[in-house]
Amino acid sequence: MLLVLMFGLTHIPLIRRVLDRPAKGWNGVLLAILFGLIGIAGTYAGVVVGKDAVTASFLAVPLGPSEMMAHSALVGVVLGGLLGGALIGAGAGAITGIHAAYMGGVASDSLGFSMPLLGLLAGLIARFFHEERIIAPPKSLFIGVFAPILQTGLVLVFTTSSPLSIVLVNEVGLPMVLTSSVGICLFVALVRAAFREEERAGALQMQRAFTIAEMVLPHLKEGMSEQAARATAAVLMRELEADAVGVTDRERLLAYRGPGYPDPAGFMAEPFAREALRTNRIQTLARKGQEPRLFNDLGAAVFVPLGGSGQPAGVLALYFRSAKQIRKIELEFASGFSRLIASQLTIMQAEQLEKMGRDAELRAMQAQIHPHFLFNTLNSIVTLIRIDPENARQLTVQLAQFMRSSLTMTQSSLIPLYREIEYLNAYLTIIRARFDDRLVVECVVEQGLEHVMLPPSTLQPLVENSVQHGLRSKSSGGWIRVELKREGDRVCAAVEDNGIGIPPDLRHALGEMPISGSGSTGLGIHNVNQRLKALLGADAALRFENLAGGGTRVSFTLLDDKGGHLADETDHSHRGRRTAG
Structure with a gap:
């Protein structure tokens, strides 16, 4: 009977919540x-043992001075x-011990002391078994003996x-050892089974929610559009x-799947839907008795x-x-699904913000390059206007x-090499107009x-860096070679x-930061280096070295994708091309 009571207790939600929480404060x-x-229930379900007889009753009565009980009160304690x-x-033992002392009998004083x-x-x-949430039944059996x-x-x-006490202890000793130890073991097994059942159900629902969330998230990445909503509902x-x-x-x-179709305006007017939006918590709606149904005989809903x-x-x-x-089980799934969607959408939003910030930074770097080049070219045009107006006009057009x-070209973060070569040739046309035959590229x-x-x-x-800084002191005979x-x-x-x-003294900092002095800010080189590392990885960073015969070599490496990232353009006019200016 006591084990039946134990089984019922472990399946009462209130009792399970009390057992599941830390034993502190009011919960303790x-x-x-x-x-x-x-423990008191185990006492009342005991058997009265007297000097000459053993009496069993559904509820034990106060004991006489020559009587003792064979009971299972120790199970609860x-x-x-x-x-x-x-x-x-100790608290449970005190409650049980006070009751046992009140019952009287030969062992009343010893029970009042021994129970706590x-x-x-x-x-x-x-x-010693603190790592286990619920102690294992074999261990509890050993302790219960x-x-x-x-x-x-x-x-x-x-x-x-x-x-008299020796006789009575001989009568009740073995039965109490057996019933108490087995009862403790079985009750611990019941508690473990109850919690494992709950954990297993929760784990299955979380796994189910995770699987469905994986199916839904790809549709929600672009936001709550009608297309995404229809795919999610399906x-x-x-x-x-x-x-x-x-x-x-x-x-x-945005989307609905099922019998009938709700009035969209009426749906959003539903207070439970608005409450779910306002509080960011799951809301449950259930129509009872004669209350009007939602629509098409649907009487309950969960708003997640x-x-x-x-x-x-x-x-x-x-x-x-x-x-x-x-x-x-439905509410467990809804709760897990809501948490998963919330966390994944938060991660996606953070990734989008990070990408937007990175793109904005790269755009800022790109925007800085053009004014740098524009400043140098306009200076050349200002100089040519006085001495060669026609050449200045041609240079302005170029x-x-x-x-x-x-x-x-700069609308994309990466472009194919042939477009970069076209861009470079456009620049070389300007250089040719500025330097005539004094420079060969x-x-x-x-x-x-x-x-x-x-x-x-x-x-x-x-x-441009080679033109403006490396060759600035050469009046003729300058050359630049670009090789891939x-x-x-x-x-x-x-x-x-x-x-x-x-x-x-500049080589260690070149490309890593803008450089002051030496007639240069190093801004163009710095921006190129930072964009290469940001878009292609640290292995693509610029490397600088001075040539043995004089001059500079700036190099970097790119991944040879062998056509893995093809642009949409079909102009192949620079295949294997050698150009000089």
Whole structure:
């Protein structure tokens, strides 16, 4: 009978919540009272043992001076210590011991003392198994054997081993050891089974929610559009046992799957849907008795907010014909699904913000390159206006064409190499107009590399750096060589000149930060280097070296995707082309 009571207690939600929470404060008091009452129940279900007879009754009566009980009160006391800790065990033992002392009999004083002591000892022993949420049944059986043995020993101590007490202890000792130890073991097994059942159900629902969330998230990445909502509703209708599914944004019903179709305006007017949006919590609606149904004989609904950080982006409505269909398992799924969607949308929003910030930073770097080049070219035009107006006019026209092409090219973070070469040739046309025959620029591209991807305006600033700084002291005989060739699975790009080289004190900082002094800010080189690393990785960073015969070599490597990232353009006019200016 006691085990039936135990089984019922473990399936009462209130009792399970009390058992599941930490044994502190009021919850500790409730646990002590609970296990104390279990101990009292074990006392009342005992058997009265007298000098000449054994009496069994459904409820034990106060005992005479020559009587003792064979009972299972220790089950509640020891369980209190094993499941709640030393203080809970001592509290449950005190409640049970006071009741046992009130019952009277030969062992009344010893029971009033031994019950709290045994509860305290059980709690102290349980500390050795603190890593287990619920102690294992075999261990509890082992502990349960010693508790009644110690209790009967204390009975003999308190009664000074009188002949009557020895006789009675011999009568009740073995039955109490067996019933108490087995009862403790079985009750612990019941508690473990109850919690494992709950954990298994929760784990299955979380796994189910995770699987369905994986199906839904790809549709929600672009926001709460009608197309995304329809795809989401189709997945949920297929995977869930709901009678209908609706998906909304914050203003209107976007998609619905199921019998009939709700009035969109009426749906958003539903107070439970608005409450789910306002509080970001699951809301449950169930029509009872003669209350009007929702629509098409649907009488219950669960409104699940779909949101990341901040306010929910919409609501998922699961409709049922009856409130009986909304079981705890459905609510567990809705809760897990809502949390998963919220966390994943928050992560996606953070990734989008990070990408937007990175793109904005790259755009800012790109925007800084054009004014840098524009400033140098306009200076040349100002100089040519006085001495060669026709050449200045041609240079202005070429600059306008160059800037127009740059506006379209920089809309992408990566472009194919042949477009970068076209851009470089447009720049070289301007250089040719500025320097006549004083400078020769050679561009050599190995065949088959036309579609290797790189950031726009990568080669042009490197060539411009050679023109403006490396060759600034050369009045004639200057040359620049741009070469791209395949080296294994990489493409090596290099820009060489026969200029003055890089000062040793600047080489370590060049490309890593804008440089002041030496007539240069180093802004173009810095931006090129940062964009290469941001878009292609640290391995693509610029490398600087001075040539043995004088001059500078700036190089970097690109991944040879062998056509893996092809642009939409079909112009192959620079395949294997060598140009010179």
